[in-house]
Amino acid sequence: xxxxxxxxxxxxxxxxxxxxxxxxxxxxxxxxxxxxxxxxxxxxxxxxxxxxxxxxxxxxxxxxxxxxxxxxxxxxxxxxxxxxxxxxxxxxxxxxxxxxxxxxxxxxxxxxxxxxxxxxxxxxxxxxxxxxxxxxxxxxxxxxxxxxxxxxxxxxxxxxxxxxxxxxxxxxxxxxxxxxxxxxxxxxxxxxxxxxxxxxxxxxxxxxxxxxxxxxxxxxxxxxxxxxxxxxxxxxxxxxxxxxxxxxxxxxxxxxxxxxxxxxxxxxxxxxxxxxxxxxxxxxxxxxxxxxxxxxxxxxxxxxxxxxxxxxxxxxxxxxxxxxxxxxxxxxxxxxxxxxxxxxxxxxxxxxxxxxxxxxxxxx
Amino acid sequence: xxxxxxxxxxxxxxxxxxxxxxxxxxxxxxxxxxxxxxxxxxxxxxxxxxxxxxxxxxxxxxxxxxxxxxxxxxxxxxxxxxxxxxxxxxxxxxxxxxxxxxxxxxxxxxxxxxxxxxxxxxxxxxxxxxxxxxxxxxxxxxxxxxxxxxxxxxxxxxxxxxxxxxxxxxxxxxxxxxxxxxxxxxxxxxxxxxxxxxxxxxxxxxxxxxxxxxxxxxxxxxxxxxxxxxxxxxxxxxxxxxxxxxxxxxxxxxxxxxxxxxxxxxxxxxxxxxxxxxxxxxxxxxxxxxxxxxxxxxxxxxxxxxxxxxxxxxxxxxxxxxxxxxxxxxxxxxxxxxxxxxxxxxxxxxxxxxxxxxxxxxxx
DNA sequence: TTTGTTTGTGAGACCGGTCTCAAATTACAA
DNA sequence: TTGTAATTTGAGACCGGTCTCACAAACAAA
Numbered sequence: 001x002x003x004x005x006x007x008x009x010x011x012x013x014x015x016x017x018x019x020x021x022x023x024x025x026x027x028x029x030x031x032x033x034x035x036x037x038x039x040x041x042x043x044x045x046x047x048x049x050x051x052x053x054x055x056x057x058x059x060x061x062x063x064x065x066x067x068x069x070x071x072x073x074x075x076x077x078x079x080x081x082x083x084x085x086x087x088x089x090x091x092x093x094x095x096x097x098x099x100x101x102x103x104x105x106x107x108x109x110x111x112x113x114x115x116x117x118x119x120x121x122x123x124x125x126x127x128x129x130x131x132x133x134x135x136x137x138x139x140x141x142x143x144x145x146x147x148x149x150x151x152x153x154x155x156x157x158x159x160x161x162x163x164x165x166x167x168x169x170x171x172x173x174x175x176x177x178x179x180x181x182x183x184x185x186x187x188x189x190x191x192x193x194x195x196x197x198x199x200x201x202x203x204x205x206x207x208x209x210x211x212x213x214x215x216x217x218x219x220x221x222x223x224x225x226x227x228x229x230x231x232x233x234x235x236x237x238x239x240x241x242x243x244x245x246x247x248x249x250x251x252x253x254x255x256x257x258x259x260x261x262x263x264x265x266x267x268x269x270x271x272x273x274x275x276x277x278x279x280x281x282x283x284x285x286x287x288x289x290x291x292x293x294x295x296x297x298x299x300x301x302x303x304x305x306x307x308x309x310x311x312x313x314x315x316x317x318x319x320x321x322x323x324x325x326x327x328x329x330x331x332x333x334x335x336x337x338x339x340x341x342x343x344x345x346x347x348x349x350x351x352x353x354x355x356x357x358x359x360x361x362x363x364x
Numbered sequence: 365x366x367x368x369x370x371x372x373x374x375x376x377x378x379x380x381x382x383x384x385x386x387x388x389x390x391x392x393x394x395x396x397x398x399x400x401x402x403x404x405x406x407x408x409x410x411x412x413x414x415x416x417x418x419x420x421x422x423x424x425x426x427x428x429x430x431x432x433x434x435x436x437x438x439x440x441x442x443x444x445x446x447x448x449x450x451x452x453x454x455x456x457x458x459x460x461x462x463x464x465x466x467x468x469x470x471x472x473x474x475x476x477x478x479x480x481x482x483x484x485x486x487x488x489x490x491x492x493x494x495x496x497x498x499x500x501x502x503x504x505x506x507x508x509x510x511x512x513x514x515x516x517x518x519x520x521x522x523x524x525x526x527x528x529x530x531x532x533x534x535x536x537x538x539x540x541x542x543x544x545x546x547x548x549x550x551x552x553x554x555x556x557x558x559x560x561x562x563x564x565x566x567x568x569x570x571x572x573x574x575x576x577x578x579x580x581x582x583x584x585x586x587x588x589x590x591x592x593x594x595x596x597x598x599x600x601x602x603x604x605x606x607x608x609x610x611x612x613x614x615x616x617x618x619x620x621x622x623x624x625x626x627x628x629x630x631x632x633x634x635x636x637x638x639x640x641x642x643x644x645x646x647x648x649x650x651x652x653x654x655x656x657x658x659x660x661x662x663x664x665x666x667x668x669x670x671x672x673x674x675x676x677x678x679x680x681x682x683x684x685x686x687x688x689x690x691x692x693x694x695x696x697x698x699x700x701x702x703x704x705x706x707x708x709x710x711x712x713x714x715x716x717x718x719x720x721x722x723x724x725x726x727x728x
Numbered sequence: 729t730t731t732g733t734t735t736g737t738g739a740g741a742c743c744g745g746t747c748t749c750a751a752a753t754t755a756c757a758a
Numbered sequence: 759t760t761g762t763a764a765t766t767t768g769a770g771a772c773c774g775g776t777c778t779c780a781c782a783a784a785c786a787a788a
Contacts (some may be wrong), residue, residue, distance in 0.1 A: 022738040043727035057485035059774035083442045102466040298662030386768040423744035
C-alpha cells in the first residue's frame with residue numbers, strides 16, 4: 001500500500017535521547033506517572049519542549065485500554081432537541097476532559113448498529129445512545145452485557161438494565177391531552193415520527209421504547225378519562241422527514257373526521273404540522289388546536305405561538321453524560337433510571353373545540 | 365493505577381491459533397491485505413466468526429498512521445446552520461467509510477485550539493474547521509503547514525492556503541441590502557454574532573474572517589450605492605447568546621435613531637431580533653423590515669414570514685468534506701476555494717421605509 | 729557497621745495490529 | 759525433467775506509548 005507516510009512525529013524515545021535518559025524515564029514524566037527526580041523531570045520537559053513533542057493519544061490508548069472518549073449516537077442531529085441534548089453531553093464531558101465522538105443514526109437501526117460497531121472498534125470508553133427502534137435491540141443488549149458502559153438518552157428500554165435518563169413522558173402527555181379534552185376536543189390525534197414495528201394493537205403492543213409507549217399511555221389515559229372511545233385509532237406513526245409522512249399529514253387534515261386537536265411528538269413534526277395546517281387553509285386555534293413536545297426556540301414566535309411541553313433537554317444530556325462518566329470512573333452501583341420533570345408552557349395554540357363551542361366547555 | 369481491566373478481547377493471534385495458521389496469515393485475511401489461499405482464508409474467517417473477533421481499530425490506526433476519521437470543529441452545533449452543514453459532512457464522510465469526530469468550540473478560540481490539539485493527538489486524518497476568530501489563527505497555520513489536511517467551512521482565512529468552501533457572502537449581503545434600500549430604507553443595521561477584535565475602523569480593519577468581512581463589504585457597498593452616509597456606524601457586532609447582546613438589541617430598537625431595517629447574520633440572531641422587535645411593540649414590516657441569512661425552517665411560519673438569504677448549507681458541508689476526503693486520498697492539487705451561490709427568498713418581512721412612504725419609493 | 733526501606737532509573741516486555749523478508753511450496757516453461 | 763517464476767506462508771520487527779521488574783543509590787533504623 002502506498003500511503004503518504006505521515007510526517008515522522010516526535011516520540012518519547014526521541015525526547016529520551018535528547019534528554020539523555022532512558023525511554024522509560026522520559027515516558028514517566030511525559031505520561032505523568034511513576035516517580036522521577038526533579039532534575040531529570042526538568043531536563044525531559046525541556047527536551048520535550050525543544051523538540052515540540054506531542055503525545056500520540058492512539059498509542060497511549062492502546063496500552064491503557066481507555067481512549068478518553070465516549071461515543072454518542074443520536075437519531076437526528078438536525079432536530080433541535082438532540083442538538084441541545086448533545087450540547088449538554090459535550091459540556092459535561094469537557095468538564096471531565098473526555099471528548100465526544102458523535103454519530104448520526106438518522107433514526108435507522110442499521111446505521112445505529114454500524115455506528116456502535118465502529119465506536120466500539122475505536123475503543124470508546126462508554127456509549128450514549130438514543131435507540132432508533134425498540135424492536136431490534138440485540139446490538140444494545142450485547143453492549144450492556146459487555147464491559148463497556150452504556151447509557152440511554154431520552155428513550156428507555158425496559159429490557160436493558162442500564163443507566164437511563166428520560167422525562168416523565170406519560171405525565172406530560174396526560175397533562176397536555178387534558179388541556180385539549182378540557183377545551184372540549186374529542187377528536188384528538190397524536191402524531192409521532194416514531195416507527196411502529198407491526199400493527200398497533202392496544203397500548204402495549206410492540207412498543208418497547210418507553211418514550212413512545214409512555215406518551216401514548218398518557219394520551220390514551222387522558223382520552224379515556226374524558227370518555228373518548230377508540231382514541232387508539234388517532235395515533236399516527238412515522239411522521240418523520242419523508243414524502244409519505246407529508247402526504248399522510250395532508251390526508252389527515254383533509255379527511256372528514258379531521259381531528260380538532262393534535263399533540264405532536266417533537267418540534268420538527270410540529271413545524272411540519274403547522275405548515276400543513278396552513279396549507280390546508282385551516283386556522284390555529286379556531287379550526288384546530290396544537291400542542292407539541294419540546295419548547296423549540298421558534299414555538300414562541302409563530303402566530304399563534306404554540307403551547308408546548310417544556311422538557312429539560314440540556315439537563316437530559318448533561319445527566320446521562322454525568323451518569324456515564326461516573327461509571328467510567330469505576331462506580332458500579334446498580335443502573336440508575338432518572339426521570340426528569342416537564343412543565344407545560346401554555347401559549348395561544350389551543351382553542352375550544354369547534355363543535356363544542358357554546359356547549360359549556362371552558363377554555364381551560 | 366487501578367483500572368477495571370477491560371475484558372480481554374479476541375486478537376488476531378487468538379484467531380490464528382484457532383485456525384492453526386501463523387499470526388501473519390490470520391492478519392492478512394482479517395486485515396484484507398496480501399495474498400492468501402482460499403482454503404486458509406475460509407479457515408481463518410470461520411475461526412474469527414467462532415471466536416467473534418472484532419478488530420481493534422486503535423491498534424490498526426497506530427501502525428497504519430491513519431485513523432479513518434476526520435475532526436470537525438464547529439462554532440455552535442445548536443445553530444441550525446451548523447447542524448445542517450454537519451449533516452452534509454457526515455453524509456459525505458459515511459460514503460467514504462470515514463467517521464466524524466465532532467467538537468463544539470462555542471465560538472471560543474481557546475476551546476477551538478484545545479479541540480484541535482485533542483483531535484490531532486487522536487491522529488485524525490484531516491480537519492474541518494469553522495474558525496471562531498480571525499485574529500488568532502496561529503494554531504490553524506500550524507496545521508496548514510503540517511501534513512494533516514485542513515479545510516475551512518463557511519469562513520475563509522485569506523492567510524491560509526487551504527481548501528475552503530464558502531458562499532458568496534458579499535453578493536448575498538449586497539442583494540439583500542439592495543432590497544432594503546430600494547424599499548426606501550436609509551437607517552439600515554447589520555447585526556452579527558461575530559466578535560470584532562478591537563474597534564471597527566473602516567471596512568477592512570481587523571476583520572480577517574472572510575464571511576464577516578465580505579458581508580460587511582456587500583452591505584456597505586449597497587448603502588453607498590444608495591447614497592447612505594456613515595453606514596459603518598450601523599454595524600453591530602457580538603449579538604450572540606448573551607445577556608449583553610440581548611440588552612444591546614433592545615437598546616438599539618428603542619433608540620431614537622432606531623433602524624427601519626435590519627439585516628441579520630444568521631437565523632439565531634434573527635430569531636432574537638424577531639422576539640426583541642415584538643417585545644418592543646414594533647411591527648414587521650410596518651415599523652421595521654428584517655432580512656436574515658439562512659433559510660431556517662421556522663422563517664417561513666412566522667407572521668410575517670421572513671425574507672431570507674438562502675444558503676446551500678448542506679452542500680457547503682458536503683463539499684468541504686468531499687474536498688478534504690479527496691486530499692486524504694492523496695490528491696495534492698493546489699488548494700481549492702469554492703464559493704457557492706446564494707439566492708434570496710422574498711417573503712413578507714420587508715416593507716416600505718416608514719419615513720419614505722408616499723415619497724415615490726416602491727415596494728420592490 | 730549492618731540491615732532494611734525508600735526512591736530513582738534503565739532494560740525490556742507488552743498492547744494488537746501491519747508489514748517486510750525469507751523460506752517453502754506450487755506452477756509454468758523449456 | 760529441471761530451472762525459474764509466482765504464490766503462499768511463517769517469523770519477527772515495528773508503531774508509540776505503558777508498565778513490570780530488577781537494580782543501584784540514598785536514607786533510616788538498629
